[in-house]
Amino acid sequence: MLPKLVQTSLRCNPSSLLARNFSSLSTSSFSSSTSTRPRSSFDLPDPRTSMSYQKSLDYTSNKWNPQLSKIVATIGPTSEQLDVLQDVVRCGMRVMRLNFSHATVEEVELRVKNLRACKGRHSMITSNEEVVTTSTGESTIHKNVRAILLDTRGPEIRMGKLANDHSGHETIHIESGAEVTLCTTDDVRDGGSTADKLYIDYSKLASCLSPGMKVLLDDGAIILTVTKIGIDGTSVICTADNSGELRSRAGVNLPGAETDLPAMSAKDRVDIKYGMTKDVDYVAASFIQNAEGVREIRAYMEECAKELVKEGQWEEGKPLPLIISKIESQSALSHFDDILEESDGIMVARGDLGVEVRAHNLSYHCIQTYDVFTFLHSSPQIPIQQVTNAQKEMVAACNAAGKPVIVATQMLESMAKNPRPTRAEVADVTNAIYDGADCVMLSGETAKGKYPVQTIQMMNEIISSAEHFTKHSMPGPNLQARERFVRGQKEREIRGLIGRSDVTKTVDSALASATVAAAEERDAAAIMVLTSQGVLPRLISAYRPNVPILAFCDNTKVAKQLMLHRGVHPIHVGDELINTPTAKRGVRAIQYAKQFGMVQEGDNVVVVARESATESDGLTADFATMKIATVP
Template identity: 30%
Template sequence: MRRRTKIIATLGPSSENLISSLKDKVDIFRVNLAHGDTESHSKYFELIKTQAPTSSILVDLPGPKLRVGDIGKVELRAGQEILFSMNEGIVVQEPLFYRSVRPGSEILLADGIIKVRVTEVSNDQVKAIVETSGILTSRKGINIPDMVLETGLTDNDFRLMDEALSLGADYIGLSFVLSENDVIKAKSKIQGRAWVISKIEKSQAVQRLFRIVEESDGVMVARGDLGVEIGLENLPYIQRKIIRTSKLLGKPVILATQVLESMVNSPLPSRAEVIDVANSVYQGVDAIMLSDETAAGHYPVEAVQYLDEIITSSEDKVKPLRPSPMRSPDDAIAYAALSLSELSRSDFIAVHSRSGMSVIRVSRLRPKATILAFTPDPSVARKLKLCWGVVPLSIEENVGDLNELVSILDKKCRELGVKGNVVMVAGDPKMESGRTNLLKLHSIDSSLYP
């Protein structure tokens, strides 16, 4: 059985020389622009394009993320007084940090593992008392739960958007989205050249969730900072809410952060991690992303292999939750295609789409049949790799009418070795892009289109 839930793997020092070993199971490679420079980013893009040319590429923008500087490895003990400054103690070089805290503020370090309480604040120094012990290393994240931001996009993000687009990114992940306004600004800049993926990791974003998802091309459940922001005890419910909202609105949703975290240092995942992945598959996520496991872990190939096996086994046993159909003519065709494929026992739904919207409508309903997505636009095909159950394929660009389109789809299905009943979904080539008005139960064996 073809795996329907997609795998995203973050490229990093541990995996940059293993792309050829990962490409058969990785649908999308991720490049985190919060690390490295233009030269290293270009290097990663070149490696992916030469060694895994059929894989798509997701980039992450850093957003207004606060991080400690190069401090090596520091042990912090409860009751200890520490100093944050630009050049000594716990080095933090972002001026936003010093503007965002006041005496009494809580600061969470390294995904909330270490907690400190601010005692004194000056223009470029902050003194604090450690409340929860832990080991702090370079470049770890800083969270200030009561910090209120006006925008999740920075000047550096806009600069990196240009860089990502010039390198050929298929998806651009917006970190620390606060409202739909951040998404609208980014899409205005990107102009459809890449899909905008909104990372939900701030409590402000949870409050504006529906509108953010509505404006986005896709969504990521970024559990690291989100868990720190809303409290770990609230994370399972909010994760389900984000997935449910994304599926309701027909937007691809990615699960991320500490998916197989133990495999950074172990060749085997923990039992809890296996169950977490399986539950995410049951909830119907479109993709699951590995971060440190492949970027900096000791077992990147094994991590991808285990994730592939867990997803495949889970999909084979439990059907993902299916959202209710939306009330529109285009979605009515998609829902009818779902019913037709199941009642006719068709193993494939062939969808012709110029914009990708017809494919997304069918994918949203989580059919048992494999979705063959035929599109004349290579950039659309690359984006559709993110969608659940979708196999993107290229097709001729100039199609005169529906009869010619059916003939072409028949030929392409035969080339793929498809036999028996195939449900065909498409829009009249003479109509505007994004519309769907054709539904046909087509028999390859007795086709009139040799």
């Protein structure tokens, strides 16, 4: 079935194509005594208007209705205390981002400690922990599997600390037309930057710039034009193109300049090793330029693991943090395919990605071209008009590779100061969900904004509305993402990245495809996966089902590292299911899900697992099984 689907012309309507193929698979393989087949999202939408559908939604229902796309939230001074963080978790944060560009060790310690003290529905279920029911009827226990993402500072270039900035919140004013000298000497390094003399922490600044080039400060808030290079080779004289305020340690971008920044700074190395002692689940690698940078970070983590094992701070064989490569430069876009292949996931970091732009480089061709990546690969700059197009291309590529993708930066930025977002921000989040993003991310809105809890709640509601719409009225985006993955797997096989003889991967992929078809055919409330390494939940997620995937894991690390994947809700059950007889594991999983309100009596569920059986003659065989059940 899959090869036929892959070989079909892309000019066909992808929605009807997938509906035809998956529906036939479902009908032939999973027949039942029921005479009428329930409507599934493989079908074309019924002729209801979107407005009538929106009126039919009940947002006040207490029934568990989880969002499929996840929220990554940066935790900072306004959200790090336990009571606020508990509300942030309750409202939908699945992954806590720690921004190591700003956070101190003490702040990280507090945030990690408080996150692990939070309670939530998606929690570690063990037989020796008592389930507590709150006044709202929500089940909680003492631990949770919210994941932690360590976001490195990266080999970026930054300003120094401003003079007399004791609070860390002071700014200086730069006037348009003023002369500003950029220095790399130690005499202005710590607290010596003023409006006419700024410290820049890149020693080769003067050698990579020339008169006429631009220097962008604080995400382009201040634009400087280079007028002269200092004769001492440690300073660059510039003129300010515009007026504005600057804060301490603001980021610096050098559009068009050739730099030799490493994949990791010395600070990154210290931070990554420290993060591993705190058991972080992901490392977001900032300013990745190429695939070699990803390999370098992974090799470094392997070295750290060996050292930490000797120090008793790491378990032998424990999974390393997964690497999420941040795409935020022209170089990264040019090497995107190779970076994606080496990475465990991608973050579309739209802030820096959209900073390095010159208006005079734009042309009718670059704005009108359909092949966005071809233009971006060949252009020395990234036109800001193309950032959204690049986002869509990268999300689609991640869907095809079956790897999680996070869309980040300025998603609900106005809520840092206001209790409600702008309509444009709502549209931005909604369209990221339509594009196929596994996660959307909040930065300053939750780290230092006035309304961190309300921001999470609002994003959750936007995601819910977008997913309801794509499920019931416009299923095209999910079907297209599913088709991209099927095509992507076939292309990887052709390129030799997946061998035909790799039985485990091909069997698991077939099982994942059939599972999604069965869930849609039977109108299942959930897909339940019993997993030890997380392979099956990831594959099932790649086929974009419209129902939650409950991943029952016997390993906490595996559970947390599933959190970024769309639709996957990991539940850590320790050895409980392993010690349960094989024939009863599915029943026990259903009992867990029902106990926590994830499914209800009468719901259809699809239970998937890999099992092994041994005959009396000693022959052992592994089986991939799928069962359809009704919750008693």
